[in-house]
Amino acid sequence: MQDSNFYISNSDSTLATPKLVAKKLWFITAFAIIFLLATDWVYINYIVFSKSFSNQGKVKRLLDNQDPEEIPVFGSSLARSAFLPDSISPHCYNYGMGKALYDVSRLLIEIECSKDKNAPIILEFNQRTLQKNPLSNIKVSTYVPLLDYPVIEKFMKESKGKNSKGDDLTVYSRHYVVPGIRFYGNFLEYTTSLVRSKVGEKENNRGVMLETKTQTEYDIEMFTKRMNNANNRRLALEAKKIDPNDLFTPFDAAMLEEYTRAIFFSYDEGYLAEIENTFKNNRHRKFFLVAVPMNPEFINQLPNYDEFIAFSNSLASRHENVYFLNYTELPTEMDYFKDPLHFSTKGAQYFSGIFSKDLQRIMRGEGSEQ
């Protein structure tokens, strides 16, 4: 037995007394605790919030920032790629985050509306924004580092959904408050975000990472084909659902729901009521619901997009402080997109310039041409 380097004898006859086991395990446990706490400290102090345009960086900024003139942009990755703050206003900040539909944006809007401000609020609005997805869109890595804020803790405790396997999932878990293990599963993600921001020709423009990549014909071809296939599968599942001789499983039902949600406009009544209440309770603030330009190939795949436009216009018309700006069919070029869904920097500059003029016109009280 060489205790100096914890070499344990390979002899089967070595009986382990409770004292001996405790001695060995004590060392491992002590190392584990020290390592976990040290890692947690390094991450929270040097990595997690090191970039303001990471998701958690954006939420933290929103919580801490008290600039009365800041114009926030909320929404999904469509918002993140389309609104270039420099081209909109010196006070604009882009809080767009990947997959942030209303289940995420509602928190950001709530934080923003709790501030004593009159600045307008820009919300990227698409045919999926007010859908309620049973699979949780909430990325825990964004909120775990911010659990000290009561509003974040409340949000996580109230948010529920399902994971990708269909199991019921409460977003909040008790271990998220335990230093050392609270970031488990997300360490790599935090580090990767940091590395990504340092690699390539990317620079931060108030919440936006500028990228030079543009889509290719191949990207569009594959995207269109993917959309067509998804639509064909949806139709096949619809047929299966009504075929008395076929077995329509819960998995089929979930898939059908997912395919349908992806291309059909729909909304959750609860979310609609909630956002309308927000509009009513914040009459001193102007809300700009913005449908950003889309790749024509994508728009062609959405069967009831007109209903979304009519719905959005109707929603805006019910509130004096709400404006719906539809840029969906704004003429675009191939290199305005970095992939079939998201704007490239060139596209963002083009769109943000146009949007900025409309925003200023409305803010001056000259109305909207959209």
Added chain:
Amino acid sequence: MLFNSLHYIIFLPIVILLYFVMKKNWRWVLLLAGSYYFYMSWKPEYAAILLASTAIDFWAGLRMSKIKEKKGRKPYLIMSLITNLGMLFFFKYFNFFSINIQDGFALFGAGYTPPLYNILLPLGISFYTFQTLSYSIDIYNGNIKPETHFGYFALYVSFFPQLIAGPIERSSHLIPQLKKKIDLKMEDIRYGLNKIALGFFKKLVVADSVSVFVDYVFLDLSVSNGAQVWVALMFFAIQSFADFSGYTDIAMGSARLMGIKLIDNFNRPYWVKNFRDFWSRWHMSLTQWIFIYLQTPMLGKSRSQAKLFFVNTFVLMVIGFWHGATWPFILFGLGHGLVMGVQTIIEFHPRIPVVRNQIYQKAIRPLWNIVLMILLVLMYRSQTVEDIINGYDKIFFDFRWNYDVLLSGFHSGTAFLSMVAASFLLLPTVLFNRELKFRSNLLYLMVMFVIIILFGQDARQQFLYFQF
């Protein structure tokens, strides 16, 4: 209960602590209760199926032991076979046959519609069914004596480390260990902890990491390209090994902490001479079962080349079908069977010269086998025959090697690179000695701990073999 859950990380130390604190004669009660708790934490009602299977085989075993003539034992064996295979058939294969019968009738214009049932496959049924069947067959053949203590037999069937996804244990190996009054030994603790750490590393760092790209590509093979399918297949080969051998490592390590040695399921399976060699190193507890209870009886005394070819192919199709009730699994088995058959013919044919070149023997041949395995694993991962056709179409007719094409539509190049890094991290673990002895075990555990904490995924994903 998943091994990769906080639930299990709390459950295991409690069971082990109580195991060594408890009177040795009563340990089986603790392990049996713990095993049923482990199983019932998923879907409590399916414990009844496990119990029924246990009770029937226990009773059949006792009855058979009292009959001297093999002929007299046969009805009890048949009863055991019908019960176990019947349950397996109903839960796993019924819908597959119903759909295919319906399609068969439709081919001839008939409109017969057999019933279909919306049922959830009980976890581990393919594993514990084979385990209990081996017990009944061994008693029927007079190879073992029956277990007379129902508690120990029930524990043999349900022992939690290997209940859900094996290794498929033989009663002659496991029951004596369960009965043995085991003392806590440092060697068992060392091996158990090292093995569990290795298992968690394989599952959380490697398998769950690369699965993201595999899932992305297989979501819609028709819009992927050849480069993506190739890389996804390589990742899937890594994922399936890391996932299943990771599960086995955790199972073996957990059992060993209680002084119980489970048989191993893997022995560096990818670097092999031929497919026969592969199947003697991959999921060994299943292939041994199949060899003893299916292949050997089918071959009988006559071992002609032709018979060997057909029996091997059939046996591998059964292995494929065991994995899942779909045509792609059957085709996967068929593909392996055919390759194995052709390789056997080439190896033993007197007119085909043996290549003795060392480079060929030690490098080219294993690499060639890996390429073939990667090509065949497409069938294993595909959901439908259409997916298989799409996949091969992409591999052979839409191959463009270009980083942008490879990542077309995939959200993150950095994530992809981290998957490649995770795959490379797996390599040194394959070279570890089987007893997992290191100069400093403490250092090994510390490094594993650090890697798992920093690079582990929190996907809470099931192990692949849970679905079988």
